[in-house]
Amino acid sequence: MLKKFNLSFATLTAILCIGMTGCGLNNNEAKEPPYDGSQYIKELEVTSEGQNAAEFAKGLEVTKNFDTKLSVPTYITKVDDTYFIVDCYHNRIIYSDSLDVPLTEWYIMTGSATQPHTLASDGTVYLVDDTENNRILVFEKIDDKFVNTQVLSAGIRPHYSVYDKNTDTFYVWSSKTGELFCLRHTPDSPKMYLTDIRSIPELNGIYVRSFSIIDGDIYFVSGVSDDGQKGKIYCCDLKTLKIKKTFDVPDALAGMVQITKIEDYYYITTSTDLTGSQDYATLVRTKKLENLVRSEYEDIYSTYFVGGGTPYYISNIDGTYYLTEHRLMDHQIWSFKVTDNEITDVKTIY
Secondary structure (H helix, E strand, C coil): CCCCCCCCHHHHHHHHCCCCCCCCCCCCCCCCCCCCCCCCEEECCCCCCCCCHHHHHHCCCCCECCCCCCCCEEEEEEECCEEEEEEHHHCEEEEECCCCCCHHHCEEEECCCCCCCCEEECCCEEEEEEHHHCEEEEEEEECCEEEEEEEEECCCCEEEEEEECCCCEEEEEECCCCEEEEEECCCCCCCCEEEEEEECHHHCCCECCCEEEECCEEEECCCECCCCCCCEEEEEECCCCCEEEEEECCHHHCEEEEEEEECCEEEEEEEECCCCCHHHCEEEEECCHHHHHHCCCEECHHHHCCCCCEEEEEEEECCEEEEEEECCCCCCEEEEEEECCEEEEEEECC
16 A cells, blocks of 8 residues: 655655665566555645545536647547547647547646656556656546546656556656656556566666567667667566667667557657757668668658658557657648558548
C-alpha cells in the first residue's frame, strides 16, 4: 500500500529531484508488492480542502480546446471510444470521440504537464509523461472527467510510456538516465504502485526517445549524446534489461524517435543525425535492423508523406496507423494503412 505524504508540491518536487542515488534498489531484480516505492509516488490530496477524487470531479468543469492548430503533436492514441492527442508545445492533452471534428471541438484532458510526449492507459488509469518536470501524472476518469490522483518521479525527462497487456505493466522511460520505471495497479484499485526500476548503464547520459516491445523483447532506439557517441539500437530482455544484441546505425539516422514493427518491416522515425541536425529527419523502413549500418533501407518519408518536417511517433488504432509530425503546419497528423507490406490510404488528419 502506498504511504500518504502531507507535503507541499514545492517540497515534493525538491525531494523528487534529488534522484535515486543511494536508494538501495537492485535495479534489475523484479519486485512485487509489498515492495515500497512510495518515495517515487505521491497520492495527491486532490484539493486544499481535502476533497476526494469523486467529490472533486463533481465540481470540475470540462473545457474545450481553444487552438485551431496543434503545436508539435507527438502522439495520438485511442482508449475505449475516446481519441487523445498529445499537443506537446501547447502543454496539453486533448480528447474527442471523433477525428472528424475541428480541433476547437476537442476537450482538454490536462494542461498541467510541461511538454508531454505520450499517454498510456489500460482503460482504468491514464499515465501522462510530464517531461520537463521529470515526472508522470496519473489520471482517473471519474464522472466523465479526468482527475489527476497521483504523481510519480521518473528520472530525467520521461519521454515515452506504454501499457503492455501481456505483462499487465506500465513502462515509463527516463530518456536521459537509461532507466525504465515499471508500474501496476491491482484489479480492485486504480492506485499505482512501483514494481521495479530497471536500468541500462550504457544508455545513461544518451538521449533515447523511446522503446518498443517486439516479440517479447524490448528495443531502444539509437540516441545522441553530448560527447558524440556512435548510435546503436539495443535489443534487451524485457524482464531484466540485459542486452541481448546491438545494431549499429549510420550517423544520418542516429537521433531516432521510434521503431515500429509493421508486417515484415521495421519502420523507423528519425528526428536528427548524430550532430542533432533536423535536416536529416525522415521515416525509413527495413526488413533487418542489421542492414541499417550498410544504408540498406527504404526512405519512405518523402514518397508517402510529402516530407520536409520531423516525423515522430507512430501508433496503431483499430488497424490504421497514425504518424505525428512537426515543423510543417499544414499536415501534422497522418493516417495510413499497410497491406502485404504496401503503404496505402495515406491521408492528412490534422
